[in-house]
Amino acid sequence: MNIGDRVRLLRAKEQGVISRFLPGDMIEIEIEDGFRIPVMRSELVPVSPLESERLLKTSAYAPQKTVAPSAPAILANQGIYLAFVPVNDREYTLHLINNTDWEFPYTLGEESAGVGSGVQFRGLHSGLLKPKTQQKMNDLYQHAKFEEWPTFVVQGLWFRAGKSSLRTPLLKRFKARAATFFKNKVTVPVLNQTGFQTQLDAEAINANPADSGQPATATKPQKTTTIQPEDLKAEMLKSKSELGGISVERPSSVVDLHIDALLPNGSDKRTPADLLTLQLTTFEKSLENAIASGMHDITFIHGVGSGALRTELHKRLSKHPNVKFYEDAQKQKFGYGATKVTIK
Template structure:
C-alpha cells in the first residue's frame, strides 16, 4: 500500500494535514485530523510535502502594520461552544473481497463521549453468555476510545455489550453511575449494513444516553418495621400459596441493598431478632428477601444467581421455584447437588 501507519497526509478537500492511524481495506484508511479519527478513500488524500513547498515563500515579507493591530482582541467570545450530544457507540464495518463481491470481515467499535464530563467506564463483551472481553478505562470529554474488533461471524453468538459509566468528578445533582446494555440483533444489523453501503457512508452509530442522568430522590422512610408489617399482613391474609401471598405483602426495605451473586436465605442471616417468630412469618421474610434480590439481579443484568435456601422440608425451595416459573426473565433454574451447598441451593440463569 502507498501509505503506512504514522505517515503524514494531506486531506485534499480541506487542505488539512493528518496522520494515518489504521487500514480499513485496500481502498480506505483511517486518519486522524486535529484529534478526530474518520475513514477516507485513498484518492481523497496525498502526501503533504508538495503542498508545503508550494505554499512556502522563499523571501518572507515584512508584516505590514495596520493602525489598531496593537489592540488585543478578546477572542474567547468568538469561540464555538461544543454541544452535549451524549454518549454513543460507532460501528465501522471492514470489508473483504469474496469472489466478485465485498463481504463484511469484521466490525470495529469505538466509544464517543460527546459530553462535557470526563468518565471512567467498565466495558464487557459477552458471547453466548460467556465473558469474552473486559475493559476498565477512562474517556475524556468530546473524545473517542477504541473498544474492540468483532468478527462478523460472532453475530451468531448472541453478542451483548455491557457498559457502566462513572463520573470522574462526582457531582451532587447527578447520579453516581449509569448502566447500559446493547444487544446486537443480527437481522437488524444486516439491514443497516445494506443501507450503509447504499448511502456510501462509513459508520453506524448507536446512542447509549443523551446526557448523564440526574440523581434519583431518596425514598421516604418506612412507616413501620418490615418484620412487623409482614406479620400483620400474614395474619390478615391467612394461609395459602406464598407466591400469590407475597405479591400482596408490601414490605419496605429497612436498608438499601446491593446486588449479589449469592444470597443466603437462612433466617439468622436475614433477621437478628428472629427467635419467637412463627414459621409463617419467617417464611414471608425469606421470600421477601429473595424477591428483592431477584429483582436487583434482573435490573443489573446479572447472568446468574445462587439462592441458598437449605434443605429442611422443602417449603421455601418450592415457593422459590414457583416464583421463578412466573418470572419471564429467568432462562433456567436447577436444584442439584453442589459440593458446597449439597442440595440446599438453587442456581438461576437469566436470559
C-alpha cells in the first residue's frame, strides 16, 4: 500500500484514500468530505482499479477533464488562491486553487531559514491546474506551530488554447501572520469549505492592465509639485527644536491592572463591563507606549480571580506582531497573577 491508494474497511462501509502512515501499524485514510481517520493496516483492503472503475463512484482524485466552451464568454482572469482548511482544531491542509478560466501550470515550495546557510527552499508540488479546480497538498500544518510555518512560494504561468493575450508569469511569496491570518474565515472558492485564504494574483492584474486581456483605461494625470531649491535648503537647516514631534509617555515597567490601582477613589457606579474595558484599554495603551519608547519588556499584574482577564490578555498578546513572547512573571512574588511580555 502507498499514499494515494484507494482502500476500503473490512468491517465497515467506508472507503477512502491513504493520506499517511502512522506509528503502531496504523494508516490514516481520507474518506468523504475530507475527514481523516486512523485504521489498523489489517482492517484495510486495497481496491483494484477495475473494481474502482465499475463499482465505486467517481472520486475527487479522478483525472481532470476539460470541456470546450460552446460559445465565447467573459473570462475570469483573477482567482489564484492559497487556502488553509482546518481538518480539526489542531491541523490545516494546504490547497492551491485556480478559480480563473485559464490553465495554470505551477510549482509550489517552501522557504525557511537554514542553520548558518541562509534561506533554504523545499519543493512541495508541481502540476497543471485546469480552470475552476484545486489541488490539495499532503502536508498538515499544525496550529500550535503557527510561528514556525515557512514562507510559501508559488510560481505559475497562464495558458489558453487559441488567440489570447500574453500574461506575465506569476511569482508570489506568502508568509502567514497571526495579526491578519485569523481575522476572517471565508468559504474557499471551488472547494466550498470554510477556511483561511490569501489571493496570490490580486496585484498582478492591477499592476499591468494589459495582462488581463482587457483594454487599459485612461488614468488622470498626476499633479506635480515644484520644490524650490531655497525652500529645500531652509527645511534642511531647520533646527530640531523647530520640528514638531510626537511625545510618547514611557510606561512603568510594571503596570497594575487591578481596579483599586486604576481607580483609587472608587469605581463609582461603573458596571463590570465598564471596568473590564478600562483594564483592557490601560493594557493596550501601556503595551503600545512600551513598544514605541523602545522598552525591552513590560509586566502586567492582572491577578488570579476567574482568569478571564488573564485569558483575554494572552489572546491579544498571541496575535500582536511586536510581541516576541510572554510568560508568567515572578511566580514567587505575583504567583500566577502577572504576565511578563518581551518585546521584539
